[in-house]
Amino acid sequence: MADLCGYFGKLLRVSLDKGSAREENIDPQVLRKYLGGTGYAARVLFDELAKGTNPLGAENKIIFVTSPLTSKRVPGGGSIILCFKSPETNAWGESRCGGDFGPELKSSGYDALIVEGKSDFPVYLTIRDREAILKPGYALVGKTVSEKTELIRKDLNDPSVSIMCIGPAGENKVRIANVMSGGRAAGRGGAGAILGSKNLLAIGVRGSQKVPIARPEELQQTIKSCLKILRNSETATSFRKHGTIGDMPANDAAGDLPTKNWISNSWGKGEQLYDEFYKKHLVKNKSCYTGCPIACGRLAEVKEGEYKTPIHEGCEYESISAFTAFIMNERIDVAIYATYLCNEYGIDTISAGALIAFAMECNERGVLQREHVGDLNLSWGNSDAIVELVRMISLREGLGDILADGVRLASQKLGKGSEQFAIHVKGLEGPAHDPRSGKILAVTYGTASRGMCHIHPLEGMAYDSGKISWGLMKYGVPDPNGLDRWDEKGKGTIAKILQDGMVIPDVLNTCKFFMYHGIGLEHLAALMSASTGWDIDGKELLLIGERTINLQRLFNFREGLRQADDLVPERILKRPEFGLYAKEEQCVIRDMESMLMEYYEARGWDRSTGIPTKAKLRELDIDGPIDGAPFGQVL
């Protein structure tokens, strides 16, 4: 292979038990096949993690990974992907975080950082231009995210070093703990608990290395073309003005706003809540990484009152929906304050809201006893309980200690039928989109590698209700305007192509939202081709997406996940009990099994087991062992 472009061809491996950091070369053939992000990480973790690895044990590894497009120059290129075995799901875990950390890691001279082992004492890691140093982190213990960030910047005498760190929740190994960076979160799946279990409290990076680019002028021209598309996009303009939280009124109207722990899919208060946010609490929009041409992030505050909150980032659609509709809280100031607390303690806002909704339903149904609740009033929407539970979960106090393990384990511990209203897939709590608004979402929720997440299944919802084809019609996706959102036939097949295409932003570390605005696979392929010198087209990206999903599926299969783990909770198959769609029969998911069978068929997976067939693995050129034997002998 000619000289590698677009990559440094190097990763940094930090072994905390040895207190060592060493550079390793990356096999260019692996990069060519998996490109980067969640694709490359799937290959690494499949090969390096043994079956049955304890997610919170020293043997788990977490990889921070970039791609050739991880760059502040590339539209949507400012992000980092974290991949790991998840303590929430005991299966494939990944989490994306927008911001400068990814580009800075790349500029420090590495395509990826692998953290393994466990330190005997708290440490933090700094990486500056291929120099990695582990430093004692005693002073950081117990500090909030913003306190840690400030302390590290002072310690390094560098006010703008890019930092990812955990909060107290990560230190307490709360399974919904996130990793924060500059007001943004690698939120889902418990990456923060893994860093906490390793005694690694933070990472600071800064770099000035230039990665070789194969065809710089072509790259510049392609970036210009992408920026032009974005400038002319109505949806990009709307995203800049309203952010993701601006979707609340529409999603509520569409039956896409899970309400009262998914008893309903609409609330009728989305418009009022958003209007109040926009008029009273929005400070201004903000980009997650330096130079983003869209800047959909929100800076918000609560100026006065009991829930006074400083200006902070984090009022996204998911977070605010989780702290309003999920738990029947009509006070936007409380929701803003709760998301702020989550970001400071370092827990995932979606899972936190979902856990509080679960606790409130447990309370209503008599599952919780005085020993669990104490003086806490867990009535639906009670402001004080919402805020207190965020703290209790983060610090593992009382009932919070049970909830801190996620809704699946909490329901198993509490019993009394609470499993019926513990809403999750594979152990990951459901986010703020509802398959009763569009049926593909049921398939994508069920089959997404990391469980019921808000990012990967998003394409299904946007296709069905938003009629967004993501530029994938040329690859076999039918025109969404020709299908009803409540149709079920055909949706399994569509889900497969949507997933293969829409995993690519996570393989290339680009922002998925840019694909709303007209940046399709061809543009990403052109950016990749100019960066690497490889001739990549949209079709090849789709193939690499498929390869990635199949390898992650094998990872989960090795961990014991089976077809039953592709099912969504019973409650969300049924007609909502109240709200706009309570009388709408069409929103009921009539035949989940048939949709899954159609999906398996389209995937080339065994219909009876949901496992990739040998023929499919050969076609995708995926190899490796399970239980010491080649795939072909096991599957």
Place this chain on the structure above:
Amino acid sequence: MKIRLRLYGNIGEYGNGKIANDGTVTLLDGVTLNELCDFLQLPEKYGKIFLVNGQPHTKEFMLKDGYEVKVFSLLAGG
């Protein structure tokens, strides 16, 4: 007939010059939601959800004087 109309999200600007300052639009009797979209020149490519007097309806639904209509276009942010 006169209806009250509000457009949301990325279609919000399509009401400019068509929706009066008091939030109303005057139309011929018997207009459907689909015809309302044509009048507003809302792009077909955007998926739309309609609420009429607070209830969801499909694009074939026929409007009457005094109705309150909300049209949403979905982007579905994470």
